[in-house]
Amino acid sequence: MNIPLNHLCPEIIMIVAACIVALLGAAKSDSVRRSAQWISLISLILAFIAGWRIGTVDAGPAWPLASFCTYDTLLASGVGILLVLLSWDMPFALDPAKSDQTFRGEYFAMMLVSLAGVSMMAKVDNLIWLFIALELVSIPTYIMVATGRGNPAAQEAGIKYFFLGSLSAAIYLFGFSYLYGFCGSTDFSKIAGAFAGSSQVPYVAIIGLLMVIIGIAYKIAAVPLHYYAPDVYQGTATPVTAFLSFAPKAAGFIALILVFNLTGWKLSHGAARAVPDLLMVMAVLSMTIGNVLALLQRNIKRMLAYSSISHSGYMLVGLAVGPLLLSHSTTNGISAMLFYLGAYSIMTVGAFAVLVYLQGKLDAAEDLDDIAGIASEHPLAAACMAVCMLSLIGMPFTVGFLGKLFIVQAAFSSGHGVLAVIVMINAAIAAAYYLSIITSMYLRDPWTPFSVRRPGTIQFSAAIAAALVILLGLFPSVLMSMSQYSGSEVTKMVAMDHSHGAALIKTASTLSADKNVEMRLAVRAH
Amino acid sequence: MVNVLTTALATSHIEFYSGWALLGILFLIGLAFGIGNVVLSHTLGPARKGLVKDSTYESGVDPLGSTRERFNVRFYLVAMIFLVFDVEVLFIIPWLYVFNNQRHPWVVLPLGALFASILIFTLILLVAYVYAWGKGVFQWD
Helix, strand or coil: CCCCHHHHHHHHHHHHHHHHHHHHHCCCCHHHHCHHHHHHHHHHHHHHHHHHHHHHCCCHHHCCCHHHHHHHHHHHHHHHHHHHHHCCCCCECCCHHHHHHCCHHHHHHHHHHHHHHHHHHCCCCEHHHHHHHHHHHHHHHHHHHHHCECCHHHHHHHHHHHHHHHHHHHHHHHHHHHHHHHHCCCEHHHHHHHHHHCCCCCHHHHHHHHHHHHHHHHHCCCCCCCCHHHHHHHHCCHHHHHHHHHHHHHHHHHHHHHHHHHCCCCCCCHHHHHHHHHHHHHHHHHHHHHHHHHCCCCEHHHHHHHHHHHHHHHHHHHHHHCCCCCCCHHHCHHHHHHHHHHHHHHHHHHHHHHHHHEECCCCCCCECCCCCCHHHHCHHHHHHHHHHHHHHHCCCCCHHHHHHHHHHHHHHHCCCHHHHHHHHHHHHHHHHHHHHHHHHHHHCCCCCCCEECCCHHHHHHHHHHHHHHHHHHHCCHHHHHHHHHHHHHHHCCCCCCHHHHCCHHHHHHHCCCHHHHHHHHHHHHC | CHHHHHHHHHHCCCHHHHHHHHHHHHHHHHHHHHHHHHHHHHHHCCCCCCHHHHCCCCCCCCCCCCCCCCCCHHHHHHHHHHHHHHHHHHHHHHHHHHHCCCCCCCCCCCHHHHHHHHHHHHHHHHHHHHHHHHCCCCCCC
16 A cells, blocks of 8 residues: 555554454453453544545645545544444343453454455455455454354354355456456556556456456445345344445445556447446345345345345446536436435444344344334434435435435436436335334334333444434434545545645534535636 | 584585485474374374274374265364465465565565564454364364
């Protein structure tokens, strides 16, 4: 990696903390191992602060992707804080007498390593590094899925996830080898130079790109590699499900952006047209299949797995229409996609936090029956769940609405009206099953006696997520400007003024209204 | 000693083969290591007899019979610890080559940073080792 070492500070903090937590996991006494959560939490907060500080320091032209990397780091560490809070008493011991034999240290160490991989993803500048970062995200999740809870379903999920994950890694590594064959280097700048130098993208590079997309489709759970998602999401413990719906997805989308960044985004002519076409087909199928199959589910985790597939579809729309627009930055598909990624992470983690809080038959609430009528006994949890569900639908005044709005806007203004209409139809289909969760909570009578999980942090993380969903829905300027700067930086459409470019977060956080941001961007574009 | 030998060989009439002298020395060292270990363990080690001890791969798996048997999981754990050192060697040898050859185009770091990087690498591997130790991987009972 060709960036100064101090810019890797957040990742270093996470990895060092992971080593300490893993060593504590080997300790004999449970009280020592209980410090694992605290160390993880503190290290992620430190990583967040470090990422924020690096983002506000001007890096200049030496670091052209400064705000993209900062956005990634802040996303990984920020959502990571919520994930640590909601998995506070992980791994669940089904037999309370054996609670001292859990893999607590290992669980949090794996989580930190995986988050460090997500955070490192945007900073890679070499195909080898890209592969290492993707595997750094994936390999710990294989372990987390299997050790998350001690029942056969989790073991089955672990085996499924591991073998299919290895298969997908082989596919995108094969794709990387084609890209290497195309230009004779794994270095990003050399590959980008080779793409820029060729008037017609050669077939070998197109094959490579297609294989990379298909391999990474597994990480983001997009059709056609979505089959594992419902089984794995259902089989493993709910906090791990929350983690799976964030970490591999964020890493996969950022990897895809980086790979397309190599091509110089000139894939709309000739045979290279196959790449955006494939993305569009995948987007439509992911949205539709995810939403239609989610309608049939009664298990909420399974339902949210299909919902995760469909949300990948929405984000793929942003990626497919990508930077086809040269004029205005709000309609840049990549910016819209990055905004959606942040929004989706927060709202889905909030929904899972509520499920973890409501202890069901196994370890967390799973069925629609498990949450029937909880609104009377646990109004706060029900309200958090309802807010997250409304945001997942895309109701106004939530962050999910803005996410869908930007995606649709990008699709429309790049001339893909059909895609935009499909997104809106799917949002309407999705409303049916999200609303069935809300009706189950508010309108039905309790079916089973409730018990809730003890640690207050779980409730706390659900409340933070729900509050963020509403706050970012009403005051989106921070998330918006970060995703816009990142998107325009990656697509190189707005000529970034480097003397101010990296200090974007400082300016963004002081801007009060969205109008201001748009005006500034418009001014800068000229 | 190696230098003395090679110069001695180089000045002798079998000059043509002098390049192979190192290979011959390696072969002799290998032979001595193998024979030495067998002899030493025979003379110094405790002598126990028994059905299991006399079989091939003592204390390991049954050499005859079905291959589709389940192995004790401890074999895998030890194999993975072996991998820790394997990876260590795999990285340290190229590192040594670069460290010892400062005009090599791969050298992008100053000497101190190069040394610090391998120390950090070894430290991370040490964490893995200490973790395995703490988990009781080396206890065979």
